[in-house]
Amino acid sequence: MKKLLTSIFVLAAAIAVAAADYIVVVNKGNSIASIDKATLKRLYTGKSKDLGGKVAVPINQDMTAPITKGFLTDVTAQAPDAYKEFWVAQQIKGLGSAPMIQRSDASVIGVVSNVPGAIGYVAKASVTDAVKVIPVQ
Template sequence: MKYFLLTLLLATSSAMADVVVIAHPSGPDSMAKNDIRDLYIGRSKQLPGGQTADPIDLSQGQALRDEFHTKVTGRSQAQLNAFWSKQVFTGKGQPPRMLDSTTAVKSAVANTPGAIGYIDASEVDGSVKVIFTP
């Protein structure tokens, strides 16, 4: 039983992607976890330096989205849904725009000044820069 649990734990941890937060090349060189969280839950609308932020989220149901929000915003999908439903209903905010793939996120960030997003570390190239690794 002990070996089964160890094997299961190792399989689960290796299945987790190495999520990184990326920015447009003209964006900040780094950001703190709390500042990124604030962008993704609507508490802030600006990047360091005052540039308007354009946070980009993956669509629901993607493992990398769940990993990002668990590690950075501290919220599950159910908590995010409840939070954004309330924000939208009360007129206090709109959720970040969502794209269907990390390829689309990387492309949007690379082509949009002020944009930030998250992708698997293995997908990083010279078109974007890593500003945070949870």
């Protein structure tokens, strides 16, 4: 029984780590070297619009994508449904609109490489030289 519980715990932990497995990328021209989770949360909840001195353009991926669920849960402590609800409320309050959505890692990289203040998250395997990877502290 103990073995079973341990196995379940290890499996759950592995899934959690996998879900949060994302790489944050910004435009190559952005001077920012790293970012902390509090700042990331502010960017993705519309509280901050500043990213290394540029107007921030945060990018989400499809709300049903596993990487989105992992990122939002890790950074904003909200599941995609709660995050969508949060942005409905923000709009009604007149506080802004949700970040744009791109449907794939390649699309995210495409936007980030062209927009100076853009920031997005992609799978590690999808990172290219077109964007700059910044560690999340």
